[in-house]
Amino acid sequence: MTTLTDPPKESFRLSMLIYDTRYRSLTIQVVAMMGFMLLAAWLINNTLTNLATLGKPIDFGFFRDPASYDINQRLLDYTSRDTHLRASFIGLLNTLVVAVLGCITATVVGVLVGVLRLSSNWLVARIMTVYVEMFRNVPVLLWIVLVMAILIESLPAPRAFRGEEPTATMNFFDTVAVTNRGVYIPEPLFSRSLGDISLFGASSMRFNISLDLIAILVVLGVCIFAVRKVTARANRIQEATGDRPTTWYINLGILVLPMAALLVALGFHLGYPALKGFNFQGGTHLRNSLIALWLALSLYTAAFIAEIVRGGILAISKGQTEAAGALGLRPNRIMSLVVLPQALRVIIPPLISNYLNLTKNSSLAIAVGYMDITGTLGGITMNQTGRELECVLLLMLVYLSISLLISAVMNWYNNRVKLVER
Amino acid sequence: MADTSFVRTEMLPEQSPPLTSVGVLGWLRANLFSNLWNTILTVISLAFIGYLLAGLIPWVFQSVWVADSLNECREVMNATWGDTHGHACWAVIRERWLQLTFGFYPSELYWRPILAFVLLFGALAPVLFPWAPRWLLYVTAAYPFLFPWLMWGGTIWAPLMVAAGLAVGYFAHKFVEPILGGLAGMIIAVLAVIVWWLFLVGPLSGVLASIIPIGLEPVESRNFGGFMLSIMIGVVAIGVSLPIGIVLALGRQSDLLIVKAICVGFIEFIRGVPLITLLFVASTLLNIFMPPGTNFDIILRVMIMVTLFAAAYMAEVIRGGLAALPKGQYEGADSLGLDYWQSQRLIIMPQALKISIPGIVSTFIGIFKDTTLVSIIGLLDPLGLSNAIRADAAWNGIYWELFAFIAFLFFIFCFGMSRYSMYLERRLRTDHR
Incomplete structure (x- = not known):
């Protein structure tokens, strides 16, 4: 007859922190944490001492x-x-x-x-x-x-x-000037501009956004939305009947016409660079x-x-x-x-x-x-x-x-x- | 009924394939002119290559090798070919190639970097190639101590004493282990080495140097430059980042929460910032982080930061290799009764490293290329020197020749490394294909 006996109950010994896998990970982590904290403290302490010696404590006021x-x-x-x-x-x-x-x-x-x-x-x-x-x-x-x-x-x-x-001429029908001081390209201008909106007042982060740009983006977004609708409808019809309606001219019209109308309304034209004095003026x-x-x-x-x-x-x-x-x-x-x-x-x-x-x-x-x-x-x-x-x-x-x-x-x-x- | 059926009893002789589908013609047809679109592409490519070569060949070969300045170069060109465009002025390379290679290293001491470079190959050969003689491994072992001594000079006792630190650690471990057990032995050995390096190396080598003065003439760091500097930084960063990267990768994969967090934080931080900001740290901040009064060499500081940078990338590459290993490999190692380090050393790492060879080598290449960034903080690597040369009145206005030369050398090193990685992959391939 065999008798089952419980293994002798071990009391916790200090060496188990190292040799027992149940506790070892804990030990390692505590040691790692302490090492990391010591290193960080050492670096920060050095930095503060050195900065104090140099007489320039951390200060973001210079901004x-x-x-x-x-x-x-x-x-x-x-x-x-x-x-x-x-x-x-x-x-x-x-x-x-x-x-x-x-x-x-x-x-x-x-x-x-x-x-x-x-x-x-x-x-x-x-x-x-x-x-x-x-x-x-x-x-x-x-x-x-x-x-x-x-x-x-x-x-x-x-x-x-x-x-x-x-000895040099401008490229692309006199619209682009490639010089050793940089490249001058035509810039988009709006003669009936909607103006800018200024964000953040006069702070350092002030930001002017052109309303023209916003208008163009809005119209573009709406057009793309409409195109997706048209495509979705074409997909539906194709799934129901097997025939795909031709959509490319509708899509093209949706994309081009409103944008063209908007650009005309805003008085869109290009400002070309031109040689004035020693350098080119105008353009981007x-x-x-x-x-x-x-x-x-x-x-x-x-x-x-x-x-x-x-x-x-x-x-x-x-x-x-x-x-x-x-x-x-x-x-x-x-x-x-x-x-x-x-x-x-x-x-x-x-x-x-x-x-x-x-x-x-x-x-x-x-x-x-x-x-x-x-x-x-x-x-x-x-x-x-x-x-x-x-x-x-x-x-x-x-x-x-x-x-x-x-x-x-x-x-x-x-x-x-x-x-x-x- | 007449027997009109006909049965062929012997094979027809093989006909040769049509002329247009074999040989050069066939190849041309298949690869260059298979259809209209391909033909157009081929013609455009040929025109492009022709245009390029028409400019490049005279530029490279109808060139001036002997001149003292760009103006003199142009005079020679005018006299010989009647124009100044389309001809290279290699004279600048001829005059400055020593500088581009060694920076301002004293010319009578050029043998030292050259010897260090040759020994580098000796040290690398047994690691890289299986056919290299094994005794070269001694060179590999000695190289980390020999290299700084050859480059910077000074007394031989300093590197010897640093090397002796390892012996100190070994003996400490050997004597302490039987008494206090494995772990305590290891800790005491490491402590002994650290104490030795921090507090005893300096005075001891000073004493020994004053008794037996053997040494090389010291060379200041600011004289270092050119490809010598790039290779130095690259080799140190590559060599040291691999082990650190392995440790970081293991840390990131480990179950230990805090260790993992530290590793992840380090890796993501380093990978999130450009190297140039780390070089700013090296040039301006590292001395602030150190105890007051420490002032160590700028090249050493740069090496430290580049190494840390490389290690983070290396860790990610190796982590990819670790993740690609099937879980069965880990479980198999466990079931054999191997402990963590044994299984890593014998089962996991050999496979994971093999998987990550392409990534490791492309990280190496990236690091070697990135050593050019040190020119921004004022070290005279080839690019920094090229700026200096272009600012020189004699060579003001030259750029193609200089940059072509530098790019060519970088190309050779980097391309060589990528080819070696392909060779290594083939050699280590164990699947049967």
Whole structure:
């Protein structure tokens, strides 16, 4: 007969904190926490001691002082008498401008190159491979500086456009002037403008929004809504009867007519740049720094996007295409209904993280003197005020917020398109 | 009834395929001219390539190699070809290539970075290639101590004493472990090494250096520059970030809540900010974070920040590899009775690292490219030097040649790394295909 006895009841011993897996994780975490707190305390203590010695305690008051430097490429009004806060705000907008422009261009170029790399045409595929390898294996900063150098050194000066026999002429029917001081493009003007609305009064964040722009956006939104309605109706009819009513001319009319009417009502016309004195006047002036940054970042990121697109398309097995073909779909419908929805699931997450990289790389603007947030807050403001700690921390905070925002969008998308398994 | 049926009893001889579907013609047809659209693309591409080569070949080969300034270059071009456009002025590279390679490192000491570079290959070979002789592993072990001594110079006793710290730790562990047990032995060994490095290395090497003065002429950090600097920062960041990245990835995957939170916080913070802000920290803030009076070298500070930056990215790549492993591998390791570190070392990491090779190498490439950012905080890497050269009156206005040279060197390194990763993937492939 066997007797079951309880194992001897162990009393808690100190060594169990280390050798017993039930308690060990607790020990490790407490030790890690203590180590982390000690490290943080040590760093903060050092910082406070050092700052006290330097005689500049942490203080964000300098943001209210006049910045007294100029920002030449800007979206909103700004003078050198404005505050450092205003300057940083303008810088932040500049960062966003170059990031958005860059993302759009990089996506267009990247998708094109990625698709062409898969082309059955051997030569085209090779050229695209060379493009991708060339841009992926050379630092982006070098591309930025190189494009800047090309723009400054090889383009004609404004005075080359002057005189009886100018050595340079404007492009696109005298509407665009490409000079070594930047590119002048026509600007949209409204002769019967609705005016602006000013947000935030006279504060550093003051923001003028053109009512014309709002009107255009509203009309565009309404038109797109109407187009979707028309398409939905066409889908309904197709499902009920099998015949799809022709909708393209209705859609075209909805999109074009109201917009044209609005533009005429607002007195829309283009203001062309013209040579006056030593420089071009009128039009929108895109500085070299913006163009260099935009072009280099787009081309660089496009090489990465091309690889992502290529990988995404290759990830869809050939059977999918063949099966869709067997169902009787036409090639463009196969692409839009079968391949793309699946490929996008693979493509979009790394695509968004490349947008994030582009946004972070836009901080290299400081190398060509484009006044983005790094150039203002982390550049001149920091050097003028000597507030390194505050400036760098704020700068990091700004970029961190942008990154987290983009990551949040990515997570939302990932959850939305996630394959629901079992 | 006449037998009219005909049965062939022997095979017909094979006909050769039509001329247009084999050989060069067939290839051309299949790959370049298969339909109208393809033909158009081919013609456009050919025109593009032709245009490019027509400009590039004379530019590269009909070029000036000997001149003292851009103006002299242009005079030579005018005299030889009658125009100044479309010809490269490689004279700037010829004059400045030493500077672009070594920065302002004293020229009589060039053998030291060169030796360090050669030894680097010796140290890397046994790690990278299976056919390299195994004794080279000693070079690998000695290299971390040899490298700073060769580059910065100074007494040999400092690196020797630092290396001796490891021996101190080993002996401390060996003597303490039988008495106090494994864990206490480990803790005391680590403490002994830290005490040795922090408090004893300096005085001891000072004493030894005054008794037996063996050493190299010291070189100041501000003389470092060019590709030497890029490679130095890149190699240190790459080498150190891998182990840190592994630890961070394991921390992020772990069940320990606090450890995980710390790792996630660190990784997401570093990945959320651009490298340039971290370099600002290195150039302006790192000294503020340290105890008053500490003032360590700018290159070292940059190396620390770049390493932390690389480690966060590395951690994410390795986490991807860990996540891609089937759960059965973890459970299998557990069921064999392996403890956490054993299972990581023997089962998990070899597979996870293998999966993440492409990601790891592309992180390496990214880090090496990102070393150019140090030019923004005033270090003289190739890009920083190119700015200095372009600001020089003699070479004012030159850009293609300089940037082409720098881009070419970067391309060689980065492309080489990506090819190596492909080789490694092939070598480590264990599935049967």
